[in-house]
Amino acid sequence: MGPKELKKGVVVVGGGPAGLAAAVSAKASGCDDVVIIERGRMLGGILNQCIHDGFGLHRFKEALSGPEYAQRFIDQVQDLGIETLLNTMVLSINDSREILASSREGLFRIRAGAVVLAMGCRERTAGAIFLPGTRPAGVYTAGVAQNLINLQNIMVGEEAVIMGSGDIGLIMARRLALEGASVKGVYEILPYPSGLPRNIQQCLKDFGIPLHLSTTVVELHGRARLKGVTVARVDEARRVIQGTESFIPCDTLLLSVGLIPENELSREAGVAIEPLTGGALVDDTLMTSVEGVFSCGNVLHVHDLVDHVSEEADMAGHFAARFAVGEMKPRDSYIPIAPGRGVRYVLPQKISGEMDVVISLRVAEPMEQKAIVGRDQNGRGIFRKKQVKLHPAVMMRIKVKKEKLQGVSSMEVGVEG
Amino acid sequence: MKKELVCVICPNGCFLEADVVQGESGTEVRQVEGALCKKGVKWASQELVEPLRTIASSVLVEGGEIPLASVRTDQAIPLEAIGRVMEEIKKITVRAPVRIGDVILVRPSGAACNIIATRNVSPKGGQ
Amino acid sequence: MGNSGAKETTSGSSTPQYDVVIIGAGVVGNAIARELSRYALRIAVVEKELDVGMGTSARNSGVLHSGIHYKPGSLRAKLNVEGNSLMEGLCRELKVKIQYIGKLTVAAEDEEMPTLHALKEQGEANGVPGLEILDPEDMEKLQPGVRGLKALFSPTTGIICPYTFTIALAESALLNGVDYFLGEEVREVKRNGQKFTVRTRKGLGLVSKVLVNAAGVLSDKVCRMLGINDYTIYPCRGEYLVLDKRLGHHLSTLVYPAPHKGKAGLGIHLTKTVDGNILVGPSNEYVDGPEDWATTSYIMGKLREEGEKLLPSLTTSDIIRSFSGIRAKQAPPEEGGFRDFVIESRTDVPGFVNLVGIESPGLTSSPAIARMVRDMVSALVPLREKPEFKPELDRMTGYFHELSAEEQADLVAKDRDYGEIVCRCEQITRKEVLEAIENPLGVKSVTALKFRARVMMGRCQGGFCLPKIVRILQEDFGYRPEDFFLYREGSHLFTGRVRS
Secondary structure (H helix, E strand, C coil), X not given: CCCEEEEEEEEEECCCHHHHHHHHHHHHCCCCCEEEECCCCCCCHHHHHCCCEEECCCCCXXXXXXXXXXXXXXXXXXXXXXXXXXXXXXXXXXXXXXXXXXXXXXXXXXXXXXXXXXXXXXXXXXXXXXXXXXXXXXXXXXXXXXXXXXHCCEECCCEEEEECCCHHHHHHHHHHHHXXXXXXXXXXXXXXXXXXXXXXXXXXXXXXXXXXXXXXXXXXXXXXXXXXXXXXXXXXXXXXXXXXXEEEECCEEEECCCEEECCHHHHHCCCCEEXXXXXXXXXXXXXXXXXXXXXXXXXXCCXXXXXXXXXXXXXXXXXXXXXXXXXXXXXXCCEEEEECCCXXXXXXXXXXXXCCEEEEXXXXXXXXXXXXXXXXXCCCEEEEEXXXXXXXXXXXXXXXXXXXXXXXXXXXXXXXX | CEEEEECCCCCCCCXXXXXXXXXXXXXXXXXXXXXXXXXXXXXHHHHHHCCEECCEEEEEEECECCCEEXXXXXXXXXXXXXXXXXXXXXXXXXXXXXXXXXXXXXXXXXXXXXXXXXXXXXXXXXX | CCCCCCECCCCCCCCXXXXXXXXXXXXXXXXXXXXXXXXCCCEEEECCCCCCCCCHHHCCCCEECCCCCCCCCCHHHHHHHHHHHHHHHHHHHHCCCEECCCEEEEECCHHHHHHHHHXXXXXXXXXXXXXXXXXXXXHHHHCCCCCCCEEEEECCCEEECHHHHHHHHHHHHHHCCCEEECCCCEEEEEEECCEEEEEECCCCEEEEEEEEECXXXXXXXXXXXXXXXXXXXXXXXXXXXXXXXXXXXXXXXXXXXXCCCCCCCCCCEEEECCCCCEEEECXXXXXXXXXXXXXXXXXXXXXXXXXXXXCCCCXXXXXXXXXXXXXXXXXXXXXXXXXXXXXXXXXXXXXXXXXXXXXXXXXXXXXXXHHHHHHHHHCCCCCCECCCCCCCCCCCCCCHHHCCHHHHHHHHHHCHHHCCEEECCCCEEHHHHHHHHCCCCCCCCHHHHXXXXXXCCCCCCCCCHHHHHHHHHHHHHXXXXXXXXXXXXXXXXXXXXXXX
């Protein structure tokens, strides 16, 4: 019998914030035949479990919770009559934009005019960070704990230690504290926090939860359920300083130690992955190395603000629609953009020079009173943006007008004094 | 006296420096530096006198497709009131359906806010 | 956790009588149980963990050895070669994946050549078929990129999923009438008159004519309960790293360095698993506890270095997990190396069939060990074949994701639960999860689901599917938060409700 065969204009893989915004934008940009494929039972993705507020300040000028933010887009998806396939998992994508997906209704193969990859990211786990010791119950990634607590009414523990100071870890420290759990502290291996400064204030300081920098969890204890962790201070090279170990009794360890763009499907489709971001290598239309396949949101690079995800997805959806309806002209040459001194990554990695671009970037370490400077092949300045504070936790987005790109054949973006 | 603080209004998280004096009518904030917007100045003045926060949590839902509905305060409330407000939130049970914006609790524990639902919860089995 | 096909402790009722009681539900205990289930016998297996195969049987390389490494005439040599040849048929019956991918034992320098030749001769003396010494050219054909002077190729070396195999043996035994008592730690064993009485910590009592000690790393402890003080197990830990499936295609055969004298293990190497991952390891350290399944930063660092040497494209994010297992070594640290298996029907304690020091190649040997034990048991109680013995398990070999799109579409059309993917990384379906939950032995932990349905074993380690599995167990099976265990008793995953 085989899978059912279908044909669609723009297929958006993932119904989280990136997928929703991309679908809305694709429809608005002239593709009538947009479909969202979502593996979960509801649209909104990870926003459903992010019940804290602070989403949408840029886009909606309001501090919404995650579910409210998602609903704004879900309403648009419904108003625009965009088709959504829930509980549907994409099993594979190939380089001719054929998608194999599975649901309770059956297997189907979709030939897509254009594909938007919006699968988001996954959390780095205890195994991925070589956490030594036993393997007791009570060790969770912060996002899993968030899902269980906020969506399934399940409490994960009573005395918690948070490893890593990523935003989800900070948010969960507060969430646990609000529910009466004792949060012993947040331990960050780096000399500076990974999460946003506001979350250090409102999630930790407000609740008297200590943040220990240059300190990390070095061993788990407990055979059945976690009984405690050993923490120790580390030097500049992140090596444990002998003699600084101490035992912290706890029944729960939450890990907030990084996010990994979920690009297994992308890789299978032949999409080239940029090691610096863990996401696809894209041009200024957010098209990947595979023609007609676009990428946006956390699968492209990990964001800290959902408003930036939506903004990026608007663009991916727009160009995916243009591509699907055959109105995107092929490019023959690109201007490559590379990260310079003090910059961890830039995105897109190549641009046409024929339109305004938004360059996303993260700096390599915290700095003060510096400027982000873009220079061309001859060292000529293309743009310069002064910053009082620069922090790797804060992704920056810099708009560059196409007029500035005349005569530019390559660009480097760095931090200057 | 100089006081340093981090603005929590938006993700910019501006590092603010405020000049604070203890006047006859309590703490007075004279000057705020480092804010990218005016809100930050206002926020700092409030923060040093009486910090205000929005809090989010969940209430139990009966007969819903999921067991909880997320909620939040519709206004920022004094930091010191959070514990009391949480106790009120923990006691509440609502019945599905729940719609975003539904007022779940009015002025919990006397705080100047309402608790509103932040997600739609359809009844179990139906739409 | 609740659903249980295995026997629950019944207090107060009369003590159940058995012909054979087996202590330990590892691969050896289950292989024996399954072999004996061909006969009209009352058989019970007592296991202290909540599931079968939770110790060394789940914590090893999953390699079916050819038998080149062991001294001719030893039990290890004999049982390995015999077990290896029995495996294919057994796996066919039990619907367990098995791949004879062969092994290259590589000599890096001239000094190692005599070792290679000696291994070949030893293997041939043991009856290992098809051994060949290969030139680099032929080595390259089998494993592109392999470096070395020459290699000994053993075509009967294979791979298998050790816990899938162990569970299948147990299910087959259970379906053929064997009683399983899980979560029952044996505390006392006594011989009264012609019978043994086994008591567990929870108070379960079993009486049996024959007692089989298959307690693995704890086998010396069981011996001591019967006053046998001849044996000591020296727990020896092996740590492993598990690599992302993405890298699986790099290995088409197994590659081991030529062994060196004085080393107890076989050296750190890469092993492909039947599910497409690569294992780096195992290390080799004597430890204090027989269940000290910790991993250490020192060894993980070493394994990572070795892994990077053997697989240059390895990146940090390809390492998805670490684990360790314990070898039941009889050789003390100062002696090192291996001692032969002990498999004996004790004359001083009649009816006691004792297995001690079944370390590598225990997995490969298990079917042959089971036959050997059967012969010993036949001298103690009469064996009469059961006409109703059913060797096959009724199930699919492997997983939904291993099928073609056409086969998948057909399955989904037949049963919609196949269409719903629960585990994203390994593409495991709801149907497979339901089958795991409803397995004949029962489910008492999420690890039991992991070892059956392969959920939570992928690169996100349950980040995506654990919440989904929790939802299935709550909504469809009535679990409460406090019912969830990670693996053993006391390993509560959750502490209660957020709101009630």
